[in-house]
Amino acid sequence: MAGTWVFVDQRDGNIRKVTYEMLAEAKKFGGEVAAVVFGKGVEGLAGEFAKYGADKVYVADDDIFAAYNTGAYVAQMVAMIKEYSPNAVLFGHTMNGRDMASRLAQKLDAGMATDAIAAEISDGKAVFTRAIYAGKALAKVEVTGSPIVATIRAGVWEVVESAGAGEVVKVAVAATAADVYQVAKDFVPTVSARPELTEAAVVVSGGRGCKGPEGIKVVEELADLLGAALGGSRASIDSGWLGHELQVGQTGKVVCPGLYIACGISGAIQHLAGMSSSKFIAAVNTDTEAPIFNVADFGVVGDLFKVVPLLCTELKK
Amino acid sequence: MKVLVCVKQTFDTEAKIELKDGKINDAGINLIINPYDEVAVEGAIQLKEKGIATEVVIVSAGADKAMDAIRTALAMGADRGILVKQDSAADEYARAVALADAIKKENPDLILAGHVAADDGSSQVPTRIAEILGLPHVNVITSIEIAGGKATCTSEADGGTAVTEVSIPAVISSQVSWNEPRYPSMKGIMQAKKKPVATVDAIAVENKVKVLEFALPAGKTAGIKIEEDPDVAAAQMADWMKNTVKVEVK
Known part of the structure; x- marks a missing residue:
């Protein structure tokens, strides 16, 4: 053989x-x-x-x-x-x-x-x-x-x-x-300076707690500082803040990066399914009862709009 | 044009998975149409509303209770159904063989299905069906145009978006971002009860893949959780990221 x-x-x-x-x-x-x-x-x-x-x-x-x-x-x-x-x-x-x-x-x-x-x-x-x-x-x-x-x-x-x-x-x-039975008519590469979700060493995701595109921007800033891929929970995809190709979870992508940072994501079971095999998990969420904290190695109970920009400042030090 | 949609009945994606006697316990689990297949059903109904499709046929291979998934698709607007009775332990090969046999008898112009099932996550069956039937296929589509005996599909590809043309009949599998499936209306649910559903037995073939054991993953346990002022919390988190995770900052 x-x-x-x-x-x-x-x-x-x-x-x-x-x-x-x-x-x-x-x-x-x-x-x-x-x-x-x-x-x-x-x-x-x-x-x-x-x-x-x-x-x-x-x-x-x-x-x-x-x-x-x-x-x-x-x-x-x-x-x-x-x-x-x-x-x-x-x-x-x-x-x-x-x-x-x-x-x-x-x-x-x-x-x-x-x-x-x-x-x-x-x-x-x-x-x-x-x-x-x-x-x-x-x-x-x-x-x-x-x-x-x-x-x-x-x-x-x-x-x-x-x-x-x-x-x-x-x-x-x-x-x-x-x-050959498929005729390739066009291919439009994804224009992104960020790595792809399933290949990235670090993934930073934003969820409902982002409240809108301005919250996603906060999360993006952290992602870019870490050279990370950007992802999202179903809430931020269904709200149209992020494209479906960035969804992490059972009806999206399953990821296993070295570090997964969940920002404003409560941790619905279908989201946890897509990321809980990550090596390290960090979470920032206002709700101390959020299920994401049950799988997080490091959890911060707090407002992502305050914590994430400060985290960026600290990381740059 | 006759459009046939393959649907699989799966666990609700919010379902918690438990084992019983070494098998996945389905007691008390809410069953739904696989979300990827549901999108294919919606896509077929939209083709009918546009006057492109004349008939939408739903085919499901599974146990008797898969009838509920077929009825749901009929309530959304599909015309009739076929239940291919098959043991729930059938593997991807056996499923594809059973579905392809039912599809062949229907001779449809287009076969739609979700690109993956939310339960086994295999993403094999639509492509296998295409191979069995000797038809072209395109996977993971987010839109489709049908004209002049051809299907032009936009699909999610590795690192971008691809546009691919195939002649029909073809097997086309959907990504969930294709459309937003409708909720069945009360009228639709009433009508669905009267729509015809044929029941046939699956071709008996042996599974090719043998399941040796099911297990639950070692659950991750909660680590540190801090509730501090944002500046203190941010400093501690940065410290953890640098010293424990050893992240690189660009």
């Missing part, structure tokens, strides 16, 4: 961190670790993966892979699986990762674990831990198959630098125009 493959999640050469997290963890499963990258002009990226332990880097470089499209990517992956027989193929649980993995798993007539937060992979068999009900419960599931397919949540594994051989294997392009 040819070890574990990590599918490289990238757009225009920007590689998502979860790729490196998976490469580092894949070492633990034994056997060869390979990065698999599809794109146009991506060969230059290959050296990156050797730094994080990739023994091999499979590169499929062609115009057909210039932008992510499920049909061509899955067709290529299926052909490569047939040729090289990897034991497991891991994807980041990103929008593209889950899209591609789901179609691939069905094409292989296989089961799959998505959004896994832990994995033990052996030959032909794996046990994954999945957070269900947005983290209110955990399920351990066994997936068998050849290969094993799974998507892994960003941020649960550490990025560890370790030199691998990084032998580049240029693979034949197996996908054809007939495999």
Whole structure:
């Protein structure tokens, strides 16, 4: 069996961190670790993966892979699986990762674990831990198959630098125009100087207590001081202060940063589900009874409009 | 144009999860339409109101009580329903196989579903259905335009917003920000009782994924909580962030 493959999640050469997290963890499963990258002009990226332990880097470089499209990517992956027989193929649980993995798993007539937060992979068999009900419960599931397919949540594994051989294997392009069924008409990148919610080391979120866009500004100031991602509870999204893509919780994103700062968020169960696996949690809220304090490592009972600007001043000292 | 919407009955997102005999305890839990699917139902009804869709069919795979989810969707304005009776322990593969079979018999022009279920959080089923039926798909959409046998979808992508065109029939999965689902009116609820719902048995297939155990996460415990003047509180919090968390300040 040819070890574990990590599918490289990238757009225009920007590689998502979860790729490196998976490469580092894949070492633990034994056997060869390979990065698999599809794109146009991506060969230059290959050296990156050797730094994080990739023994091999499979590169499929062609115009057909210039932008992510499920049909061509899955067709290529299926052909490569047939040729090289990897034991497991891991994807980041990103929008593209889950899209591609789901179609691939069905094409292989296989089961799959998505959004896994832990994995033990052996030959032909794996046990994954999945957070269900947005983290209110955990399920351990066994997936068998050849290969094993799974998507892994960003941020649960550490990025560890370790030199691998990084032998580049240029693979034949197996996908054809007939495999493409989605026509990419446009892509508008999110214009933000802030990191993305699911990848950030620090997340600062604002809730009902922000009372409006002016409260969000206060929270943003703290976020930018820390180089943090901005998030929000359902209250601030439903009120239109923040876009839905910034919602943290059961109907939004699940995050696990090193530090989560909840400002003016009471901690409804559906919000707690999305952030309580953060390493450290801090909270500022006027209500001393707010449930957010039950999960906060550091809680301040107070008005965010007063405490947060003063906190910024203190942090700058 | 016939639009079919897959809905899953899930726990209310405010529900507290407990275990009983090693399984998720569903006693006393309020059941709802998966919020992502509810948005798909609303999207289908809006297509009908615009004169694009002529019929909206709801399909749910699940136990008998999933009928309530179908009735709710009918009360919102869908035309008829199909309950595919299936064990609640069916995995994503088995669900997709069962739903795809029911969908095939209906031969719809468009298949809508939520991109993920709020309970298992798998985000697999719509894409699997598309693969089984050999149809194009687009996931996590926030708007859709249907014209000339094509669906043009705006969707939430990694690091931005994508616009993708596919030919229909296609499977399209919704993000919750697509629309604001309506509450069923009293009239809608009355009418829903008379709308036809067919019941069929799911194709019997084995699960591919085996659940070994359920557990509750180690609960986080409350740490320090201070109630001081804002300047004192801010100073202590800054101190904790710098010395315990070791944050970097830009």
